[in-house]
Amino acid sequence: MKFSYTPIYTYYRKIKDKIIFYPSVFSISGVLFAFLMMYLENRGISRYLIDNVPILVVNNGDTALTILSACITGLISMMVFSFSMVMVLLSQASSNYSPRLLPGLISDRNHQIILGIYLYSILYCIFILFSIQPTGDKYQIPGFSVLLGILFTVGCIYAFIYFIHNISESIQITYILDKTFLSAKYTLNKLLEHEGEVRSSFPEIEKWFEYCTDKTGYFQDFSTDYLLSFCKEKEVMMQILPVKGMFVLQGIPVFKCSKELTEDEVKDILARFHFSRAELVSENYVLAFKQITEVIVKAMSPGINDPGTALNAIDYLTKLLQLRMLKADETFISDDNINYIKVRSVKFDELLYNVMAAIRTYCKQDIIVVQKLGTMFYFLKSQEAKSEDFFKVLDREAERMLEDAEAVLDNRTDLEVLTRIAKKLNLN
Structure with a gap:
């Protein structure tokens, strides 16, 4: 059986996207490596290098102290500046685009790793600094460890140059939109790969047994393998009640089962549900639609007034809608042609309505944006869809868009x- 959720893995999922996660890992690694080098110095690694390759070793205590002190001071300054740039990025993204973008930007591994490299080098240099004896002879000075501290500092300088390049790209809306789109595309493609032919043969659940959660947070995911194995072993069927990304309150029913379960069985199942305090596109593709929609709405607000950004965001929204049309509204987890678990998901008509309701409200007065939306509907109507009803949904939302635009223009x-847009879309 594949790996399923455990308390340790659940905790890892919660902290891995925090901005402090990778810096903490690198910090611990830097301290451990410093102690390893102290051990090797006691074993005579610098003595060997002085006798064989003296050019690689710093053999003066005062020089070593000065070099490491300068390295520590410079690295701390770079780290403070880099952290300040991250805060500027988050502030600008929140005020100009959408606060929903912040979790994705905070979880950017490039920024986390670079901050981690700084901390790794700083802590390494600090601990090596403590082991230097200024009055000792050349064989007592950790010369090779000092050389490594210098090399780590040089590496941090190159990491800082890359950070400036990366932060200058990350602050651009096209980069943010592209990152959001690619994350949602990956999630959707993964769902499409595991989605077989949808079978509607699933019993009524009105008289099934409900079970509630004792946690509060955004419902992100559950252990598919564990629940499927459980259903097969116990010969039961389940339905997952909350939609992924939904904020679940303590005491709310989260699943129904065709048979009554014991307290231990319910506890084991609920332990396989993953709740989070933040929303991430990698966990829930619907969030990408919300983020892109909010970018469009914010761009068309009087305070921002940036139609170009809105037009770019509509391009990404079009591609995501095309992918969503290939996915069925109902999702089943099955084995041996038997549906064991039914998973609730946001239906296409609900998704498109929520997207277009906000866009219609703020963009109906701009004919250029309305034209772009008309092109989006025309493109989507020419694509494949999982259900013919999706095309009716497209026509309905296109009519509403044109009706609102006609009322204000x-x-x-x-x-x-x-x-002309209505004729192109074959709308009456």
Whole structure:
């Protein structure tokens, strides 16, 4: 059986996207490596290098202290500056685009790893500094360890140059949109790969037994392998009640089962549900639609007034909707052609309505954006879909968009453009 959720793995999932996770791992590694080098110094590694390759070893105590002190001071300054740049990025993304983008930016591993490299080098240099004896002879000075501290500092300088390059890209809306799109695309493609033919043969669940959670948070995922094995072993069927990404309160039913379960069985199952205090696109593709929609709405607000960003975001939204049309509204987890688990998901009509309701409200007065949305609907109607009902949903939302735009636009040329869009979409 594949790996399933355990308390340790669940805790790891919660902390791995925190901005402090990788810096903490690197910090511990730096301290451990410093102690390892102290041990090797006591075993005579610097003595061997002085006798064979003296050019690689710093053999003066005062020089070693000065070099390491300068390295520590410079590294701390670089780390403070880098951390300040991350805060500027988060502040600008929150004020100009959408606060929902912050969890994804905070979880950027490049920024975390670079901060971790700084901490690794700083802590290594500090502990090596303590082991230097300024009045000792050349064989008592950890010369090779000092050389490694210098090399780590040089590596940090190159990491800082890369950080400046990366942060200058990360602050651009096109980079943020592309990152959000790629994350949601990966999640959707993974769902499509595991989605077989949808079979509607699933019994009514009205009289099934409900079980509630004792946790509060955003429902992110559950252990598919464990629940499937449990259902097969106990010969039961389940339905997962909350939609992924939904905020679940303590005491809310989270699943139903066709048979009554023992307290221990319920506890084991609930332990396989993953709840989080933050929302991530990698966990829930629907969040990508919310983020891109909010970027469009924020760009069209009077305070920002950036139609170009809105047009770019609509391109990404179009591609995501195309992928979503390939996914069925109902999801089943089955084995041997038997559906054991039914998973609730956001239906296509609900998803498109929530997206277009916000966009219609703030973009209906801009004919250029309305034209772009018309192109989006025209493209989507020419694509494949899991259900023919999806095309009816597209027509319905296109009609609502044109109706709202017609109500606020007075220019005759603009109204003629709306008429051409309606004819192109074959709307009455």
